[in-house]
Amino acid sequence: MNHLNEEEMILKHYNELNDAALEAHLADCTECRAELQRLSAALARVPQVKVPALPDSYESKVWANLRDQLPAKRQGWFADMLRPQKWVVAGAMALLLVAAFVFGRMSKVIKPGVNDQAPNVISDAGRDHIVSVSLDHHLERTQILLVEVLTAESKDKGDFADKQEQARDLLDSNRLYRSSGTKTAKDPAVQHTLDELERVLVEIANSPQNVSQDDIDRLQRSIEKQGLLFKVRVIDSKLKEQNKQATKTNGNAI
Amino acid sequence: MANSGLNERMEEMEAAAVAQVLAGDRDAFRVLVDAHSRSIFNLAYRMTGNQQDADEVVQETFLRAYKNLDRFEGKSKFSTWVYRIAVNRCLDMLEKKKINGDYTISDDPDPEENTVQVASTDAGPERQLLSRETNEKIATAMKLLTPTERIAFTLRHMEGQSIEEISKTLKVKENAAKNTIFRAVKKLRYNLEPLVATR
Ligand SMILES: [Zn+2]
Numbered sequence: 001m002n003h004l005n006e007e008e009m010i011l012k013h014y015n016e017l018n019d020a021a022l023e024a025h026l027a028d029c030t031e032c033r034a035e036l037q038r039l040s041a042a043l044a045r046v047p048q049v050k051v052p053a054l055p056d057s058y059e060s061k062v063w064a065n066l067r068d069q070l071p072a073k074r075q076g077w078f079a080d081m082l083r084p085q086k087w088v089v090a091g092a093m094a095l096l097l098v099a100a101f102v103f104g105r106m107s108k109v110i111k112p113g114v115n116d117q118a119p120n121v122i123s124d125a126g127r128d129h130i131v132s133v134s135l136d137h138h139l140e141r142t143q144i145l146l147v148e149v150l151t152a153e154s155k156d157k158g159d160f161a162d163k164q165e166q167a168r169d170l171l172d173s174n175r176l177y178r179s180s181g182t183k184t185a186k187d188p189a190v191q192h193t194l195d196e197l198e199r200v201l202v203e204i205a206n207s208p209q210n211v212s213q214d215d216i217d218r219l220q221r222s223i224e225k226q227g228l229l230f231k232v233r234v235i236d237s238k239l240k241e242q243n244k245q246a247t248k249t250n251g252n253a254i
Numbered sequence: 255m256a257n258s259g260l261n262e263r264m265e266e267m268e269a270a271a272v273a274q275v276l277a278g279d280r281d282a283f284r285v286l287v288d289a290h291s292r293s294i295f296n297l298a299y300r301m302t303g304n305q306q307d308a309d310e311v312v313q314e315t316f317l318r319a320y321k322n323l324d325r326f327e328g329k330s331k332f333s334t335w336v337y338r339i340a341v342n343r344c345l346d347m348l349e350k351k352k353i354n355g356d357y358t359i360s361d362d363p364d365p366e367e368n369t370v371q372v373a374s375t376d377a378g379p380e381r382q383l384l385s386r387e388t389n390e391k392i393a394t395a396m397k398l399l400t401p402t403e404r405i406a407f408t409l410r411h412m413e414g415q416s417i418e419e420i421s422k423t424l425k426v427k428e429n430a431a432k433n434t435i436f437r438a439v440k441k442l443r444y445n446l447e448p449l450v451a452t453r
Contacts, residue, residue, distance in 0.1 A: 010439050011432075014410060016417055042446045043439065046392060048412055051299045054292060062291040062312055063284050069313075070280050070320050137284075 004032050009039050056244050128182040132243050135177050135184065139236040142170055142197060146229045149204060152216050160211045167204035174198050184242070193231045200228055264289070268332045275323055287316055290333060294340045300412050301344040301405060311347055315340040338423045341405060345424075348401035395445035399438050406431060407438035 004012065004022055011017045012026065013036065026032050055061075145166050152160060177185055178194040185191070200223055207215050223229060267285065274282035291312055298311035319326075319336050326335050399407060406424065409415040415423070421431035 007436050010436055042443045045446045046442060049300045051296045059288045059291050063287050065313060066316055069317055
């Protein structure tokens with residue numbers, strides 16, 4: 001009977017032999033089994049490479065370096081087709097995230113890493129961190145909207161319909177974050193800002209379909225009167241800082 | 255299973271993010287960067303053996319993914335697609351810099367230098383005998399691999415990918431992927447075998 005050749009041994013070592021006759025031979029042949037052991041011992045000498053630990057801010061750093069290099073996407077038919085749904089999709093994502101994590105419908109999560117198959121339980125701290133991170137994104141998007149409203153003019157009527165839609169979408173997530181009951185969301189400053197934000201978002205969402213310059217002026221005044229943009233920025237930068245700290249102590253929990 | 259439910263959700267979110275980017279929302283791309291940059295860094299570090307190159311691979315991978323996003327047809331998961339881009343960026347990087355000449359393994363990692371840290375998780379007494387001298391022999395053996403051999407071997411040996419997956423990632427026939435791995439293992443073995451024999 002023929003012994004396994006070296007290549008068949010290599011396949012066997014990696015569980016990719018897929019050959020019943022050869023497997024049967026291997027079961028009977030001490031010589032082949034000894035040879036396989038020698039191969040495995042040699043390969044065991046090749047160490048796993050230990051990857052250095054990355055800072056918690058790693059993703060933000062990658063994004064910061066990347067963002068300005070990204071050319072604007074040409075908006076073709078695909079964009080037109082999607083345009084009305086664009087913010088709905090964004091809102092759906094935020095809601096999915098919060099619903100999945102905050103209300104604990106999912107108690108376990110698999111990391112998206114290549115070989116990470118071990119499920120990890122999400123701790124309260126981990127859940128709070130996830131909410132904080134998505135709240136950070138929410139506040140970033142809100143800031144963009146507020147700036148757009150502050151610089152809007154009545155002649156861009158079509159654009160304003162977009163902003164109203166964004167406001168409606170942000171309003172849903174805003175309410176969800178405010179009532180999520182995690183540590184971060186219960187912080188008085190966060191609660192207060194989310195409250196004020198909600199009032200302004202309602203105002204934007206409910207402004208008349210044919211928005212006049214007066215309507216826009218009124219919206220701009222109420223944003224400015226409350227110093228809302230500044231408050232949102234302060235909260236957002238506090239959140240970013242807190243998120244960094246949280247991943248330092250709880251990074252493994254999520 | 256709860257886990258697969260969440261995975262599906264993440265895939266849905268990623269598909270939504272892809273659609274948003276294609277609709278002109280550049281910032282939606284951040285969702286994808288947040289989800290995958292860490293695991294791509296890990297992969298790139300295993301391939302290139304140093305932090306600077308791994309960082310570069312991460313940046314280039316996402317830049318390329320963004321530019322080619324309209325060619326991502328959603329037939330595979332975004333993670334699979336972007337992972338393949340990353341592997342090919344690593345390959346280009348290794349070819350370009352012929353970095354395999356600089357591959358060293360050290361117990362005392364310094365990210366600033368081209369050193370690779372050896373995992374200590376399986377540090378039995380026998381393992382600890384794996385001295386610096388032995389590490390150098392392994393590093394020497396790794397140097398003998400061509401970039402393609404090193405990538406294919408890393409995917410099989412360290413990332414646990416099947417030969418079939420590797421052939422898809424490298425866009426070669428399955429037999430070619432098989433032969434590349436055979437060559438890599440034979441080269442390594444030829445250099446590592448004496449270590450085993452002297453035990
Ligand atoms: Zn035999």
